[in-house]
Amino acid sequence: MLVALVVLGGVTGALTPAAAAAPGVGTAPRVGTTEPTTCPRRAVEPLLAAFDDPSLYYVAPGGSFEGGSTSWMAASGVRLVAENEPWQIEPGTRSLAVGPGGRTTSPQLCLEQGEESMRLFVKAPGRPGSRLAVTTTTQSARGTRTTTTLIDGSRAGWLLTPPVKIPDTTAGSGVQLLRISLSTRGPGTFLVDDVLIDPWRIF
DSSP states (O other), rough: OOOOEEEEEEOOOOOSSOOOTTTOOOOOOOEEEEEEEEOOOOOOTTTTTGGGGOOOOOEEETOOOOOOOTTOOSSSSSEESSOOTTTTTTTTTTTEEEEEEEEEEOOOEETTTTTTTEEEEEOOOOTTTOOEEEEEEEETTTTEEEEEEEOOOSOOOEEEEEEEOOOOOTTSSSSEEEEEEEESSSSSSSSEEEEEEEOOOOO
């Protein structure tokens, strides 16, 4: 079983006004202003019902790594590979390989208050001391906050991670911007697939 260790960071700094969200996600709010107050609508489904998780989820932008998507690949040590997670939660044939020392960051995603956890599928290398760091960074008019969850890779094979916390920095608008970073620590290559956002608060 994968083991997650969570390290919380504090709110830091003030933000400059806004940036655009990833293509297909819609226009991100202007951070530091009072508008807009909502994010684009997303279709949600009980994607993990087979894992006794009845929560509704949607796939993060580019988070299925299909269609030759390179939106998560603006970094070194990562590549698309021809292997999908075996349960075909999001049907496809590809996943993202994050090699030793590799790091990649997602497109920016607009979140509303209550969208505070995520899960993803990981194929661990089965190497002692190997870990995948899943770092979630949120931004709003209140500042920035970062949470890192370490996924143990010492047991080889595909598994679904426990819920990964997304920190809440929503301001008066109830909106914040999220980026997800993946990096490896120690030996071995991790495969990552189907990054899923849970739109309901669990913490």
